[in-house]
Amino acid sequence: MAPTPRRCPGPGQRNHQRGTVSVDWAEVYRANYESLVRFLHRKVWDEERAHELAQEVFVRALDHQPDNPRAWIYRVAANLAMDEVRAVVRRKKHLTLLRFDAESRENTMEDPATGLERNEKLQAVRRALAALSERDRDVLLLWDAGLDYREIAEQTGLSPGAIGTTLSRARKRLVDAYNALEEQHAARG
Amino acid sequence: MPHVDDAHLHAYLDGQLEAVAGAEAAAIAAHIDACAECRARLGEAGEYRDRSRGILAASGPDHVEIPPFESILARRRTGHAATDSTDGREPYADAGPAPVGRTRRVRPWTATAWAATIALALAMGWHARDAVFRPAPQPLAIEADSRPSEAPEHASPTAPGSRSADAPTGSTGRASDAPAAGARASGPPERIEAAAADADAVAPEAGAPTRPPAAAPTVQGFAQAAEEPVAPVAAARERDTAAAAPRSLAGREAAPVSVKVEPSRVARRAVGGTDVVALDDAVGRAVTVTTMSASVSAWAPLDREEGERRLGGPVLLVPGLDLIAVEGGVTDGEFTVRARQRLPDGSELELRQRRAPAGAAAEPEAVRAVREPEPEPAPDPLSTITIERDGMLVTGRAPLPADSLRALLARLR
Numbered sequence: 012m013a014p015t016p017r018r019c020p021g022p023g024q025r026n027h028q029r030g031t032v033s034v035d036w037a038e039v040y041r042a043n044y045e046s047l048v049r050f051l052h053r054k055v056w057d058e059e060r061a062h063e064l065a066q067e068v069f070v071r072a073l074d075h076q077p078d079n080p081r082a083w084i085y086r087v088a089a090n091l092a093m094d095e096v097r098a099v100v101r102r103k104k105h106l107t108l109l110r111f112d113a114e115s116r117e118n119t120m121e122d123p124a125t126g127l128e129r130n131e132k133l134q135a136v137r138r139a140l141a142a143l144s145e146r147d148r149d150v151l152l153l154w155d156a157g158l159d160y161r162e163i164a165e166q167t168g169l170s171p172g173a174i175g176t177t178l179s180r181a182r183k184r185l186v187d188a189y190n191a192l193e194e195q196h197a198a199r200g
Numbered sequence: 201m202p203h204v205d206d207a208h209l210h211a212y213l214d215g216q217l218e219a220v221a222g223a224e225a226a227a228i229a230a231h232i233d234a235c236a237e238c239r240a241r242l243g244e245a246g247e248y249r250d251r252s253r254g255i256l257a258a259s260g261p262d263h264v265e266i267p268p269f270e271s272i273l274a275r276r277r278t279g280h281a282a283t284d285s286t287d288g289r290e291p292y293a294d295a296g297p298a299p300v301g302r303t304r305r306v307r308p309w310t311a312t313a314w315a316a317t318i319a320l321a322l323a324m325g326w327h328a329r330d331a332v333f334r335p336a337p338q339p340l341a342i343e344a345d346s347r348p349s350e351a352p353e354h355a356s357p358t359a360p361g362s363r364s365a366d367a368p369t370g371s372t373g374r375a376s377d378a379p380a381a382g383a384r385a386s387g388p389p390e391r392i393e394a395a396a397a398d399a400d401a402v403a404p405e406a407g408a409p410t411r412p413p414a415a416a417p418t419v420q421g422f423a424q425a426a427e428e429p430v431a432p433v434a435a436a437r438e439r440d441t442a443a444a445a446p447r448s449l450a451g452r453e454a455a456p457v458s459v460k461v462e463p464s465r466v467a468r469r470a471v472g473g474t475d476v477v478a479l480d481d482a483v484g485r486a487v488t489v490t491t492m493s494a495s496v497s498a499w500a501p502l503d504r505e506e507g508e509r510r511l512g513g514p515v516l517l518v519p520g521l522d523l524i525a526v527e528g529g530v531t532d533g534e535f536t537v538r539a540r541q542r543l544p545d546g547s548e549l550e551l552r553q554r555r556a557p558a559g560a561a562a563e564p565e566a567v568r569a570v571r572e573p574e575p576e577p578a579p580d581p582l583s584t585i586t587i588e589r590d591g592m593l594v595t596g597r598a599p600l601p602a603d604s605l606r607a608l609l610a611r612l613r
Contacts, residue, residue, distance in 0.1 A: 136256065175216070176207040186255065
C-alpha cells in the first residue's frame, strides 16, 4: 500500500490513458511553499534567501515538470541550499554584515528584548542542529517539512526501514543538544 | 513476540508503520497496544518527537507569506530561473533556460580569473604606493617618506606662482613646490642636492606671503604638524639645505640630476584634525591619503550621556551593534568621543567623533574612503572613513572592506 502523504497532499495524479502525470502546480505551490521555505531557512538561515530559493525551485519545477513534484522540489531545494551554503562560506564576512543589516532593520521594528530573545533561540536551534550528523539532520528536516518515510528514503538513499531509527536518533540528539545549550545559557545568567 | 525496535516504534508513532513493516504492521501495532514496556517507550519517543518539533518551530520564520502563484509564472516567463552547475545531479539536468537572476553562479574558472585580476591589481597598487611613499635607502631619508603611515605628505596647497619652473641648476625634474621637493628628495646625494637647489630656487624668504602660515609644510609629518601648526617654510628649507650642505662642502658638485619621484601636484586640505592629502606622482598615479588625527591624549571611560553633554550633540552609534565602551579624550586640542562597537564577526568598529569645524560643512569632499597606508601589507587591513553627520566629524575604523564600512557608517544614529 502506497503511503499517504502525511501533511501535504501530493497533487500529482497519473493520467493512465497517456501515461503521463497531470500536476496542478498551483496546488503543489500552495501546499508546499511554506514548508519549503521553512526547510530552506533551516539550511541557509536567511529568511529572505529562503524565499528566493523556494521560488526558484518552483520556477525550475515548472520547467522540469517532474512526475513526483514534492520529492523533486525538496531534492532541488536541498541542492540549492548546499550551493548557497558553500557560496556563503566563500563570502562569509560580507554576508555576515549584510545579514546583520537585515536583522538589524528587522530588529528595529520590534522590542529589543524580544529581538534578542528571538535571536538567542535561533542561534540555539542552529547550534543544536549543527550537533547532528548531516544525514540525521537531513532526515529530521525532511520529516518536519512533511515528507513521508518513503519520500525521505528516496531522497537520502536510506531504506524506508532505517528512517525510523534515524529519526529516533536525530530527535534525541537535537533535544539533548538544545537542552544542554539552554542549561549553559541559564548558568551564565 | 519480542519487543518492537526503535525503527518500527517511531514508524508507528509517525503513522508510517505500514510503509515500513508492510504485512507485519498489524501484528506490531497489536503488540504495542498490549505491551506495557513498549507503550512506555512509545510515550518517551512521543515526548522527544513533540519536543524536537517545538525546537524546530522556534527557529522560525514565524510567518511565511506565500506570494501569488502568478508571480512564479511571471518569474518563469521573464527567465529568472537560474541554471546551476549540474554536478551530475538529476534535478539540474534540464533545469531550464539561460542563467539569469540573483542566484546565478559564477563558474569556478571565472571566479579564479577575477580573483587573480583583483589580486594583481592590488599588488600593483601596493607597489605603486611604495614607489611614491618609500624612498631609496640612504642616510638622508626624510622622515615623512620613511614613515608613510604617519606622515603621508604635508605640503601646503599650491599657491599661485609658487610652482617652480625648471630649477636653475638645470634639473630636469618635475616642477614642484620647494618643500615638497625637499621632503621627497631621496636617492643618492646628488638628488638631495638637486632638490635642495630647487628648494632654494623657489622657496620664498621667511615671512613671504606666497605660503600661508596655516598651511605651512613640514617634513616631519602630520603628527608634528599638529604640534607645530605654523612651521615656517624657511625652517624646512634650512633643514633640507643643512642636510645637503656637508656633502657640498665635501667637494661634490651639485650635479643636475633629476628627482625621479616627485609629486607633480599636491593638494591638501585639513578638515578638523583629519588631514586629506591628494597628490599625483610623476607618472600620473593619483594617491589619496587620509590620516587620522594626531596628538591623541589618553582615552578615559565615559558615560554616553556625559560624552553627549561635552560633545554638545549626540554620540552616534551603529544600531544593533554591541557597545564595548565609550571613552573621551582630547585630539588636537578638541574633545573627542571614541566609541567602540563589536562587529558580528567579533572584530571592533571604532568611531571617533567630534564637532566639525565651521568650514567642513561647505566641503562635501571631506568624506573620503581610503585605506590607511601601512608599512607592510596586512591580510585584513583596516579601513578608515571619515564622514560628517549632524555637525559632527565621525571617523570609523574597522577591519572591513571600505564599502562595508561606508554602509555601516551610513546607519549611524
